[in-house]
Amino acid sequence: MKKLMLGNAAAARGLYEAGCAVVSSYPGTPSTEITEEAAKYDEIYCEWAPNEKVAVETAFGACLAGKRSFCGMKHVGLNVAADPLFTISYTGVNAGMVIAVADDPGMHSSQNEQDSRHYAKAAKVPMLEPADSKESLAFAKLAYDLSEEFDTPVFLKMCTRIAHSQSIVETGERVTPPEKRYEKNIAKYVMMPGNAIRRHPVVEERTRKLIAWAEESDINRVENGDDHSMGIITSSTSYQYVKEVCGDTYPILKLGMIWPLPEKKIIDFAAAVDKLVVVEELDPFIEEHCRNLGLNPAGKALFPLEGELSQNLVADKLGIAHEAGPGLDETIPPRPPVMCAGCPHRGLFYTLNRNKCTVLGDIGCYTLGAVAPLAAIEMTACMGASVSAIHGFNKALGKESEGKTVAVIGDSTFMHSGMTGLANIAYNQSNSTVIILDNSITGMTGHQQNPTTGYNIKGDPAGKIDLESLCRAMGFTRVRVVDPYDLQQCDQAVKEELAAEEPSVIISRRPCALLKYVKHKPPLTVTDKCKSCQSCMRIGCPAISMKDGKARIDSTLCVGCGVCQQLCRFDAFESTGKEA
């Protein structure tokens, strides 16, 4: 059946059609929908794991047991999963195992712009790279065949523009893959030195065989053009920009497998054109391979190492003219993302700002606590770093920092990588204050369940980890819960826990304001008691603005959380008493 499908949904369809039976992933933009879509097929067991390392190991266990398995993650998630990856490359698989990794050039929703293709080369794991939804589906299926034929996990490499673009696919039926009974095989699956030494040559031989496959496969295809003055090697979304600009003019070598790369095919292609150009986003991955083959392509000498490409950018660099749009002689104020109206994080960050705390942050919506006017967060690096780094910060500065420094981390991020940092605080005893921003969901990636919510990926009741008990079990005696809509309660908790001479955990608990089941109060309105003092403006709520010198509330945005009301000394806010 013909359907318009998101690249991620098409990849999920590919998993389904290939007979994939077990999926374990951790959400991360732009990879999340692969697993969400896979969960809609009853034939596939799907779950959110606490982090990517656990997810990859779960998928590995399932493939070992004889079921085709899958694991999806964003580029930085692969850093977390790298440990099992490098060794699963040695053990190989039993049934097929596919790992999707989604890069985010341009950093639409990421903390860095790393190029995941390096992992394929470093871990010696083949990587397929689709250029649209149709290929996302086809390559997901092909990945399982390759995985089983070559006894290796296989990467499916997505990027934002492939993952989050819809294009037309033709769906097929689900096939039952060949049966793969689990058999004990210590030499293959126990990677102690004596066995791993014997597996390494197997991996190298596998790569040689995969190169031979890459030379022959039509997923690495030459599209002929009439004008041989230039030939372009490209893949993924870069291929689409090249086609948009050049059409069928120049010969193109379109690579569907990005590792290992063919050698003869590239050398032959280069020989048939006057000038060789490599068009790829981020690092010169294909370009360096060409240089290793003795070729001298134009690549990063033309194209940037940073950000996404686009058709105009490709046209500019290839010297092809394009249209320019109208220009408006006007300064357009930027519209950066902000914490939503009613966001439970706002009250807590206001409190931290007022108490002049040094705030070490983490990965999630609450990273927006770094944005003006709250400007509370001073460090964000990776999942879990807030909890580990505050320990180091306080060990370095002692009394100087202990009484004013806090770590903030979301519930899902805490489950992902915060617990081990907390164990370090408990074990090596720093007088650190950790605040868990428990909004009862994985927020930024679009509301996924996690081990603290009590529900699984399908929304059915599941195990629920109790954060208070967990922290106490680790040895924290000071564990308290506050409601971030109650500013006085937050202020008291922060002051007391910072003053305490022992490590402590504050759980700031209130569900995300965007959750469908969260009931809101009627919007507030500003009465003529407003004295234009602008106290309410200090919380950076998008529903409040100043109009004609007075505060004004946008009733379409306000959810009646009442945080602004607590800041007003003139009692100028009152409930409208009715829905917007």
Next chain:
Amino acid sequence: METKNIMIVGVGGQGSLLASKLLGHLLMEQGYDVKVSEVHGMSQRGGSVVTYVRYGDRVSSPVIDRGEADFIVSFEVLEAARWLGFLKPGGQIVTSTQQIDPMPVVTGKMPYPENLVDKMKATGAKVDAIDCLSLAREAGSSKAVNIVLMGRLSHYFDLPQQAWQKSLEFIVPPKFLELNKKAFELGKNA
């Protein structure tokens, strides 16, 4: 047919994904090759968001670049102005007159530019500006602005009314269908 380009721009959370879904379905049903590119994640949180819809005989790039858009459909005036450079010479803007202050305006650091519709027109762009929020409320929900805009956009397309209706039925849950049909009509006849 040469590829046609429609951009849908607005503020995160205004419902542009549903609008692009409607257009994607509609144009695929007409037999075109279609690509729709969306933005998810962090940038959705009240930030400036853009969705690209492209259709034709063969669509390659999933995104629209500067100077390429046949239509810019905008939920908010400032956003129409922000993306104006993406309009093709002679292209059409369809915008709601709603104004939502971005944070630099809320905090008083920058003013919200005045008379943006006239200023956009002065560049040669065709601008159709209507109060979609009032029409959406009239239809029964302030959330139906996206469908009001789609109704307005349908003006500029030589497609049978049934085709739009069919796609509306495809993307809207049955219990909201009547409301959305009304919103579509109000937009179309505005």
